[in-house]
Amino acid sequence: MKNTKKILILITVVLTILTLSGCNKEVKTIKIAEQYGLAYAPLQVMKENGLLEEALGDEYEVEWIKLANTAAIREAMLGDDLDVGFMGIPPFLIGVDNGMEWKIISGLSESPLGLVVNDSSINTLEELVGQGKIALPQPGSIQHILLSMTAKDQLGDATIFDKQLISMKHPDGVLALNAGTEIVGHYTSPPFLFQELQNKDNHLLTVGTDGTKGEFTFIVGVCRENFHNDTKVYNKFNEALNKSIELLNEIDEETLTQLANSYELDKDILTEYLAEDGMAYGTYVKGVDKFIKFMADTGYISKIYTEKEVTWE
Amino acid sequence: MAKIKITWVIALVVFWEIIARTGLVNELLLPTPSSVIIYLINGLIYKDLLLQLIQSIGLVVLGLSISVIVGIVITYLDYFYPVFQGLFEVFASIFHPLPGIAMLPVVVLWVGVGVDAVLLIIIHAVIWSFYLNLKMGFHQIDRSLIEAAHNNGASDIQLFRYVLMPESLPSIATGLKIGWSRGWRGLISAEMIFGAISALGGIGWFMYERRAFGDVKGTYAGIVLVAIVGILVEQVLFNQQGKYIFSKGNHQDNE
Numbered sequence: 432m433k434n435t436k437k438i439l440i441l442i443t444v445v446l447t448i449l450t451l452s453g454c455n456k457e458v459k460t461i462k463i464a465e466q467y468g469l470a471y472a473p474l475q476v477m478k479e480n481g482l483l484e485e486a487l488g489d490e491y492e493v494e495w496i497k498l499a500n501t502a503a504i505r506e507a508m509l510g511d512d513l514d515v516g517f518m519g520i521p522p523f524l525i526g527v528d529n530g531m532e533w534k535i536i537s538g539l540s541e542s543p544l545g546l547v548v549n550d551s552s553i554n555t556l557e558e559l560v561g562q563g564k565i566a567l568p569q570p571g572s573i574q575h576i577l578l579s580m581t582a583k584d585q586l587g588d589a590t591i592f593d594k595q596l597i598s599m600k601h602p603d604g605v606l607a608l609n610a611g612t613e614i615v616g617h618y619t620s621p622p623f624l625f626q627e628l629q630n631k632d633n634h635l636l637t638v639g640t641d642g643t644k645g646e647f648t649f650i651v652g653v654c655r656e657n658f659h660n661d662t663k664v665y666n667k668f669n670e671a672l673n674k675s676i677e678l679l680n681e682i683d684e685e686t687l688t689q690l691a692n693s694y695e696l697d698k699d700i701l702t703e704y705l706a707e708d709g710m711a712y713g714t715y716v717k718g719v720d721k722f723i724k725f726m727a728d729t730g731y732i733s734k735i736y737t738e739k740e741v742t743w744e
Numbered sequence: 745m746a747k748i749k750i751t752w753v754i755a756l757v758v759f760w761e762i763i764a765r766t767g768l769v770n771e772l773l774l775p776t777p778s779s780v781i782i783y784l785i786n787g788l789i790y791k792d793l794l795l796q797l798i799q800s801i802g803l804v805v806l807g808l809s810i811s812v813i814v815g816i817v818i819t820y821l822d823y824f825y826p827v828f829q830g831l832f833e834v835f836a837s838i839f840h841p842l843p844g845i846a847m848l849p850v851v852v853l854w855v856g857v858g859v860d861a862v863l864l865i866i867i868h869a870v871i872w873s874f875y876l877n878l879k880m881g882f883h884q885i886d887r888s889l890i891e892a893a894h895n896n897g898a899s900d901i902q903l904f905r906y907v908l909m910p911e912s913l914p915s916i917a918t919g920l921k922i923g924w925s926r927g928w929r930g931l932i933s934a935e936m937i938f939g940a941i942s943a944l945g946g947i948g949w950f951m952y953e954r955r956a957f958g959d960v961k962g963t964y965a966g967i968v969l970v971a972i973v974g975i976l977v978e979q980v981l982f983n984q985q986g987k988y989i990f991s992k993g994n995h996q997d998n999e
Contacts, residue, residue: 530772531772569952571957614857
């Protein structure tokens with residue numbers, strides 16, 4: 432009996448130490464998470480040219496992580512394993528609503544988003560109701576929210592397509608749409624959107640701005656208070672981000688070659704993609720209020736948040 | 745032993761509750777077990793969780809049944825025809841170690857992303873271990889029983905029906921148990937990767953969706969539910985049934 436007691440105490444101590452040991456960590460490595468797509472191009476530029484390392488000096492190391500979805504980014508940040516994450520506005524807001532203490536550092540890009548269908552008999556959103564599956568990255572993603580916004584506007588019901596959704600990564604969605612499985616639609620972003628539209632059997636059913644009725648920022652960068660409070664690093668990060676966006680907006684041959692390599696795209700095609708309507712890179716943030724209003728109205732988030740509650744500056 | 749195990753479960757839950765309540769760990773990382781249980785009960789009573797659970801279990805049971813029928817047929821062919829024995833042994837050595845998830849890309853190409861695909865993953869997970877177990881059962885039977893049947897002029901079918909199958913009941917029970925746990929794992933993974941495979945989606949989809957919405961309690965509730973079902977089926981159903989079949993097998997042996 433005495434032994435049992437000792438063992439119990441020992442286990443309690445070990446478990447407590449294990450639980451606590453994750454909490455203290457020195458911020459010497461800056462970890463940044465991005466996802467897949469052309470909208471993240473400034474980060475590619477920043478990474479390829481070592482702009483952040485240059486701005487921060489030798490004291491800091493920069494680590495880039497590519498994660499498949501916002502849930503993974505949120506979890507990594509909760510586990511203190513990530514400093515900055517880039518994502519669409521709606522999943523960021525869902526995080527805020529769930530008690531995640533993060534705010535927007537800066538915008539990154541605007542981009543056309545759209546629902547591509549492979550059935551030529553479907554020409555309106557109404558005709559899509561009950562017709563096969565619609566692929567998009569995940570519930571609560573910007574693609575899902577844009578589709579819901581458009582559905583509410585045109586058909587009066589934001590959730591009308593929810594039973595038809597299937598969760599797929601962008602590249603899998605492209606394959607599934609082209610393979611002619613039960614997937615009839617794919618709500619996606621560039622370069623996947625442009626690639627799908629090059630196939631003559633596919634056509635664009637609706638675009639993101641049909642839902643928002645105006646321009647909106649696609650990707651934003653967010654961080655928690657500990658990173659924001661480290662003013663020096665925070666400012667250097669913004670500096671490097673500005674510089675990357677500048678480089679991309681006045682794109683030269685060298686940057687173009689870099690990007691073409693990292694996206695595995697032909698240089699001419701990439702130039703075409705970057706010049707498409709609606710592609711824009713900048714640190715401004717547009718349309719957050721529209722997402723907040725819609726998501727609060729439809730119950731994706733519990734209340735209206737003010738701009739101050741969701742952005743650092 | 746059972747008492748010690750239950751005491752440990754309670755102790756771990758209490759420890760979890762205390763750690764979560766002290767606020768040492770962010771609530772978004774570790775919600776209290778009581779809040780998770782409340783969430784789970786609410787979900788089962790007021791939301792679709794029970795239906796999603798039934799759908800998932802139904803799929804595994806269906807996949808398991810198909811696998812058992814096909815498994816018995818191929819083991820029969822394997823036992824009586826060397827040609828088939830060679831073929832199925834090659835299949836089993838290729839597919840048995842292959843995780844269902846590794847087959848996913850091919851399965852999607854073949855049958856798309858619907859219920860069929862998940863069913864195929866479950867069957868793949870179950871059938872090879874069931875076949876190997878049954879085959880082992882057949883080969884562990886006392887030779888004298890089989891020869892006695894032969895000497896009495898039993899046909900292949902009769903030998904199969906009256907000697908091989910009844911004498912292999914313990915192996916069948918083991919095959920079913922392993923098949924269930926492999927099938928259940930395969931199903932949950934497939935549902936979490938596919939997303940909703942039907943309008944309702946199963947328990948794997950529930951977890952995926954709750955995670956996507958940053959609903960930590962919901963995610964934990966899903967994990968707890970999957971664990972509870974796993975424990976109930978493996979420990980209670982199969983252990984009891986296994987004992988029953990095993991004793992029955994011995995009993996026949998003594999006759």
